[in-house]
Amino acid sequence: MSGERPRRSDGTRAAILRAARERFAADGYERATIRAIAADAAIDPSMVMRYYGNKERLFAAAAEFDLRLPDLSAVPDEEVATVLIRHFLDRWEGDETLMALLRAGVTNPAAADRMREIFATQLVPLAERLAPGEPLTRAGLVASQVLGLALSRYVLKLPPITAMTRAEVVAWTAPAVRHYLRGRPD
Amino acid sequence: MSGERPRRSDGTRAAILRAARERFAADGYERATIRAIAADAAIDPSMVMRYYGNKERLFAAAAEFDLRLPDLSAVPDEEVATVLIRHFLDRWEGDETLMALLRAGVTNPAAADRMREIFATQLVPLAERLAPGEPLTRAGLVASQVLGLALSRYVLKLPPITAMTRAEVVAWTAPAVRHYLRGRPD
DNA sequence: TCTGTTTGCCAACGCTTGTTGGCATAACGG
DNA sequence: CCGTTATGCCAACAAGCGTTGGCAAACAGA
DSSP states (O other), X not given: OOOOOOOTTHHHHHHHHHHHHHHHHHHHHHHSOHHHHXXXXXXXXXXXXXXXXXXXXXXXXXXXXXXXXXXXXXXXXHHHHHHHHHHHHHHHHHOXXXXXXXXXXXXXXXXXXXXXXXIIIIIHHHHHHHSSSOHHHHHHXXXXXXXXXXXXXXXXXXXXXXXXXXXXXHXXXXXXXXXXXXXXXX | OOOOOOOTTHHHHHHHHHHHHHHHHHHHHHHSOHHHHHHHTTSOHHHHHHHHXXXXXXXXXXXXXXXXXXXXXXXXXXXXXXXXXXXXXXXXXXXXXHHHHHHHHTTOXXXXXXXXXXIIIIXXXXXXXXXXXXXXXXXXXXXXXXXXXXXXXXXXXXXXXXXXXXXXXXXXXXXXXXXXXXXXXX
16 A cells, blocks of 8 residues: 555656755755756656656655654763764765755745754754753754854855864854753843 | 946936845845846836846845944953844844845855855954954854854744744843853863 | 557747847936 | 937847657566
C-alpha cells in the first residue's frame, strides 16, 4: 500500500531533485530556472514538468528537510549549547537544502511557510525538553541566532564572520544560545 | 561645484526612488519589476530608465543607507546593548531601505556588497570605541544577531518572534549582544 | 512477436521582463 | 516672440520565462 515499486525513471527524478536543490540554494527561487535545473540534470525541461507538475511543486519536493536534532538528554547542561551549534553548522554545511530554504524563503511565501513549519515542529519540541518554561520563545530566539549566523556566514559572507574558524564561531555563540535556552531576560 | 541646481523633474525622481524602495523591500530584487515601480510612482517605465539608467543603478540609488548609530560614549556599560538593539529596531521599522537590502542581498551580489560595506564602515567603528579588543569579530557577531532577529521577525515572521513585544525582544536579546560586545568566548 | 506504456526530446505557445527610440507637449532662455 | 531643452507617454524590441502537446524510441507484459 505504501510501497511504490521502482520505476525506470527514478534516476532521472533523483537527478532533477539534486540539481533543483543546488540551483535553489545558489540562486534563490526566482533566479533558479527550470531550464537551468534541467540542463544541470542533463535532461529536457519538459521532463521536470512531467515528473513534478510545476515549479512550485518541484520546490516543495526539493525542500523536504529534517534537522535531525540529536537527543540531548544525556548531554551536560553546560555543553548543550555547544553541541547544538555544532550540529547546526554540520547541517548547514552538509546539506544544501537549508540554504535553498533560506535563499528562497526571503522572497517566496511557500518557502517561508516551510521554514516556519520546520522550526515549529522540530526545534520547539527540543526546547520543551530542555528549557525551564517558555519553550516557544526560547526556540524562536535560538532560531533567530542560528539563522543570523547562517545568513552572515554563508549568504552575505560578512568578512568578520567568514574569517572565524568553526571552533571560534562555536565558542563565541555558545554563551548566547545558552542564555536563550536557560537564561532569563533582563 | 557640489550644488546641483534643482530640476523640474525632481519630484518624479523622488517618487521613483520611494516606490523602488517599497517594491525592493516587499518583493526582493528580481520580483520587483521596473514596470511595477513605475506604476506605483504613476509614471511611465521608460522614465525610470531615463533617470536611473538601468535596474541595477536604480537599486544602488534606492539602497543608499545610513545606520545613524548614536554616540554611545555617555551610555553606561550595562545599557549599551539595550540602547543599541532599540536603535536597530527603530531603523528597521522606520525605514524600508534595510528591508530592501536584506531581501535583495540574499540573491543579488551588489546588494550583498552594499550590506557588507554598511556593516564594515558603520558598525565596526562603533565596536572599536566600545569593545575591549577584537572589534571586527565583535561587530560581526552583533550584526549576525541583529540580522537574524530582523530575518525572523520581519521577513520569515516566525510566530514565536512576532508574538513578542518590542520590550520582550530587547530584554531577551540584550544579554546576548552584551556578551558579543564585552564578553569572552567559551 | 505483438501491444500498450513509459521515457525522452523537440518545437512552440503565451506571457513578462528590461530596455530603446521616437514623438508630442510643456517649460525655459534669449 | 521663437528656438531649445526638458519631461512624459507610446509602441515596440529581443530575450527569457514556465508550461504544453505531440512524436519517436525504448521498454514491458502477454
